[in-house]
Amino acid sequence: xAIPLLLIIGxxxxxxxxxxxxxxxxxxxxxxxxxxxFYLVSFSAGTLLGAAFLDLMPEALEGTEMAVFNVLASxxxxxxxxxxxxxxxxxxxxxxxxxxHPFTYLNLIGDGIHNFLDGVAIAAAFIxxxxxxxxxxxxxxxxxxxxxxxxxxxxxxGGLSKKKALVYNFLSALVALGGALAVILLSSxxxxxxxxxxxxxxxxxxxxxxxxxxxxxxxxxRELNKMIPQLLxxxxxxxxxxxxxxxxAE
Numbered sequence: 001x002a003i004p005l006l007l008i009i010g011x012x013x014x015x016x017x018x019x020x021x022x023x024x025x026x027x028x029x030x031x032x033x034x035x036x037x038f039y040l041v042s043f044s045a046g047t048l049l050g051a052a053f054l055d056l057m058p059e060a061l062e063g064t065e066m067a068v069f070n071v072l073a074s075x076x077x078x079x080x081x082x083x084x085x086x087x088x089x090x091x092x093x094x095x096x097x098x099x100x101h102p103f104t105y106l107n108l109i110g111d112g113i114h115n116f117l118d119g120v121a122i123a124a125a126f127i128x129x130x131x132x133x134x135x136x137x138x139x140x141x142x143x144x145x146x147x148x149x150x151x152x153x154x155x156x157x158g159g160l161s162k163k164k165a166l167v168y169n170f171l172s173a174l175v176a177l178g179g180a181l182a183v184i185l186l187s188s189x190x191x192x193x194x195x196x197x198x199x200x201x202x203x204x205x206x207x208x209x210x211x212x213x214x215x216x217x218x219x220x221x222r223e224l225n226k227m228i229p230q231l232l233x234x235x236x237x238x239x240x241x242x243x244x245x246x247x248x249a250e
Contacts, residue, residue, distance in 0.1 A: 004126050005184065008122065008123045008127075008180050009180070011122050011126065011133065011137040012118075012177050012180045013177075014137070015118060015122065015137065015140050015141055016170070016173040016174050016176055016177070017173075018173070019144075019148045019169045019170045019172070019173035020166065020169075021145055021148050038221065038226075038230070039229065040142075042214075042218055042230045042234045043233040043234070043236060043237045044143045044145070044210075044237065045211075045215055045234055046210075046233065046234040046238040046239075047142040047237035047238070048139055048142070048143055048207070048214070048237075049206070049237075050238035050239070050242060051135055051136060051206055051241050052075075052202075052203040052204075052207045052210075053207075054241055054242050055135045055241060055245050056125075056132070056136065056199045056206070057071065057199075057200060059128060059199055060196040060199040061196075070197070074196075074197045074201050075200045075201070078200065078201035078202060078204020078205045078206075079204040079205070079207055079208045080204075081204070081205065082204070082205045082208040082209065083208060085114065086212070086213075108155075108168060108169075108172050111151055111169075111172045111173075113175075115172060115179070116175045116176060116178055116179040117202070118140050119175070119176035119178060120180070121140070121202040122136055122176070122179075122180060123179065123180040123182075123183035123184060124195050124198040124199060124202075125137075125199065125202075127187065128199065131244075132199075135244050136202070138241070139241065143209060144173075151169055151172075152165055152166070152169050
């Protein structure tokens with residue numbers, strides 16, 4: 001099984017670099033930042049759902065004898081796994097804790113675990129084929145931008161200086177390299193069936209993040225003039241993944 005090592009490392013580093021997006025908050029007014037995050041959430045939700053239903057799940061079912069039941073069971077395990085992660089590690093993308101220091105470090109731990117899974121997902125996707133790797137990376141990036149900016153805010157709220165918050169957030173993001181390297185080093189044990197399970201599990205995680213975390217944020221908006229661009233960005237996220245899937249599959 002050929003491993004596109006440079007593509008995997010490059011994609012993971014690109015995703016990790018998103019954690020530095022928090023530095024932009026130094027130069028953006030609070031109201032403007034809230035507006036940007038609002039629209040990014042809508043786009044991210046669409047991208048995650050598009051990647052899950054139009055790319056990862058079909059790929060997990062393609063060219064294999066793996067039963068549909070097993071793929072769907074893996075998707076369900078992904079949903080449950082991400083629920084447990086969020087519930088018991090107290091990690092939530094847009095939650096602003098009141099218990100500063102404990103929550104700050106719990107958030108870093110939870111974020112690190114999530115980033116490790118992102119690295120696993122990206123590496124497994126690229127091993128499957130370049131197209132799946134690219135679309136998975138784009139979905140992760142679209143999701144990481146609002147998440148990392150939100151995480152940066154949590155670290156500041158928890159009492160860390162801006163410099164420490166930026167460094168800790170970046171180090172947490174780099175844990176994704178560990179996930180990618182684990183897949184690369186153990187690639188001989190990653191049969192097509194194992195990769196399909198990982199892809200389906202990741203699809204379940206994407207579905208959970210989009211529906212449990214991002215869509216509820218979208219529902220907070222009640223003004224029609226904001227709901228329309230919100231809907232268009234949501235659909236646009238799905239459309240982009242669909243187009244990318246069709247274009248790169250040719």
